Each structure stands twice: as C-alpha cells, then as structure tokens.
Amino acid sequence: MDVVFVSHVIEWRGPSPYFFVPVPEEQAADIRDVAAMATYGWGVVPVEARIGGTAFTTSLFPKDGGYLLPVKNAVRKPQGLASGDEVTVELSVRL
Template sequence: MRLTFTAPLWQWDARSDDSWWFVTVPPDESDQLADLPLPPRGFGSIRVRVTVGSTTWSTSVFPSKQEQGYVLPLKRAVRQAEGIGPGDEVVVTLEPVGV
C-alpha cells in the first residue's frame, strides 16, 4: 500500500522547543492505516517509509485523538533539505513497513 497526500506542516504546541513538527494524515488515509493487520506497537504507532520531495526515510506515524487520525513527525533535517516551513503544504508519500 502506498498513500500520497498533501497536508500543512504544524508545530506541536505542548513543547516549547522548536523540534516537534508534524503533518496530519488525512481522514481517508488514516482510516486505511487503522485497518491494517499489523502487530501492536508502542503508542499504536505504525512503521512507515516516507518520501517528501527528494528525501526518503523510515519513521512511524502515531495516532492522535486531537488530530482525529495519524500524525507524521517531520524532523529538522527533512524540513531543511526540502525547504519546508510552518504552514507549508507538504506532499507526502508513505508506505507501511511489514504489511
């Protein structure tokens, strides 16, 4: 399964530092992830392989009640490499790992 979507970059306001930035996986794509028969992982996370622009890496998406779906962390190195800033629309392709 490969999911591609566009979503804005936002900062998690529960932390005062500048290190926690995310995009929210849209509802339809979050529903598809939630339906996957994956083994349970910490915090309900799902391992994924992600591509944003020319950058590809492995990480996890995490369920968020507040966002009503999964959220994808975007580390600083990716944001800098791709020139992504607060509120920018980010085109994301992700593939669950181990499906």
C-alpha cells in the same frame, strides 16, 4: 500498503518544538485498517515516507483518531519547509 496525500506542516510547541504533517482522514482510515499488523506498541505505526526529494523512516503517532507524521529537521530543512507549508507525502506502512 502505500498512500499518497497532500497536507500542511504543523508545529507542536511542547517542551521541544517539533513539526508534523497530519494524515488526512481518508488515508488515516486506510492506515487504521492495517495498523494492528504493523504497530510495535503505543499505537505507533512504522512507515517509510518521502517528501520532495527526501526519503526517511519514522513512525506515525496516533492523535485524536488520526495520525501525525513527524518531520525531523534533517527532512524539513533541506526541503525548506516551515509551519503552514503544503506538502505531498508518499507513505508506505511497514508491515
């Protein structure tokens, strides 16, 4: 399953700062439809994603009925991304 969306980078300031891109509700609903076939535990959904010229493999985190796409420094820094930046994400759920 493939989706493309535009969202903004957010920073989570927990014990260790981390950056995420929230999946918009429309695409989150589509992902929920196939999540049971893809998840390997705790509700996380394995995906392949692309932001700009950087492709990466990760898992979506469930949050408040939606999903957060984690954006590692190895992805964020080459793209020059900071909290609040708008990004286009290409995402494939790994079924």
